[in-house]
Amino acid sequence: MTSHEASAPRDARTGPLPFDTSVAHQARIYDYLLGGKDNYTADRAAAEELMQIWPEMIFTARANRAFLGRAVRYLAGEAGIRQFLDIGTGIPTAGNTHQVAQAIAPESRVVYVDYDPIVLAHARALLISGQAGATDYIDADLRDTGTILSQAAKLLDFTQPLAVTLLAILNAISDSDGPYAIVARLLDSVPPGSHLVISHGGSDLLGRQALDGLADVADRRIQQKVVYRTHEQVARFFDGTDLVEPGLVRIEEWRPERGADEKGQSSGWCAVGRKR
């Protein structure tokens, strides 16, 4: 059964998508930082203002994308993972999760999740396939773990280890939305040996003044809230897992590959944990 047959009702949508290009969106800002062209005036204006306050943001975004590649290569390679739940997919660009994983293990299956209509428009066309290593896309908010888990189960086997990737997305979940409970629910539904991958802007890697400035820009210009967390707060997401070497580190420091990435210092934390 292909992913399409599994998700037939979503082959065609009813009603227009809620596109809003007048307010900046995280996914399109990220696209802009990565050099993409699927962003709008509002996104570029917000990104430029953020960069004034946080000049390392562009390096951090690129380092984050490079980390996705290294983490998925590790998972599909050394860790032997064949199923991926990629939440907060973003606008597809080079080296998407299924391409990285399927280059190592062609039978790898990937379910992408995002709630931005522009991501949906691209993902339905560019990321979904009914091939041997199948992929699917779920239009859902991270906070709606029930929908994510039940729809992902159409393609992924939750009795076998899988990897849940949450890259630069927990930043959009404020404490009042219960980010730890969300991650715990995801971890509870996967068997031991599964992996959790997180990257997250670090509040202790940014000065107080920068944090205030970033919050101000987000309030005025960006649809999502933007939250930064400390090393310790990010580490708490990994409760119930053993961190893979080198543990919770700056994004560019996680298993760097020889000469592959540009030099710089990010302002984000990342880690890969293996569920006990």
Next chain:
Amino acid sequence: MNAVGPDGESPVPGRGRVPVDAIVLRMMLGRQLRRLREAAGITPEEAGDKIRGSRSKISRLETGKTAYKIGDVADLLSLYGVTDKQRRAEVLAMARHANTPDWWRKYSDILPGWFETYLGLEAAASTIRSFEVQFVPALFQTEDYARAVTRLGHKAAPGSEIDDRVSVRLKRQALLSRPEPPVIWSVIDEGVLRRRVGGPAVMRAQLHRLIEAAAMPHVIFQVVPFGLGAHAGAAGSFTVLRFAEQDLPDVIYIEQLTSAIYLEQRVDVEHYLEVINQLSGEALTPAATVRFMEKAAEETL
């Protein structure tokens, strides 16, 4: 893209033809010259003086609207303080390339200038997205289908002219098999699949050609079924050309009966991007599209 138009458009007798070369290279070069000029703090007037021209000549050069004289470009680089040999050589090589004739030039007598511009952009694009309401995208037309479409627009044309027009269309398809082909992502209205251009046999073969092409990794089709009702593409067919170079903007191409419109202003481009994203989000997925085409082929009796 309207097939009666592009390679089908009649030449306007006596119309002055501006030779259109690798338009994208010109645009890139123009942008680069502008950046260099601004970085050097030189006004368009000062730059114009240097090459014995006016402010508007500089503006035309910087927007890629005119051919480059290598000597002029070299003079401007000197004025802008670009002394690095390697850097100068790169820019000058680009200027020379921008003046190189392209394969379609030999069909100049049947191609209007605006369509030659399109061919230049199409050949240089890294992604070609389009919304098609009338005909199968030209890059995927079978010879018979292309011939039927061309005849529609040129009822009185002699056979040899029809052959030339069809062969321009088929030559464009070489793009699909070049080493680094562009991503071609077409959103196609159901009407395109139902309209029996050239009769049922021609149309059935055309549908099979589309199904075959859909298997290529860089080709994406999405059908907008009639069942969706009115949709965002109500304005008609258009094409979004995207280039790999980061500072080149997307270009929107809209064909009309006897001319074409190119839009590259942010505000216009963003509007069309929004429409095509909306369409892509609402249309059938690529896999469902193939099943839809298979069914349409069965129903074309």
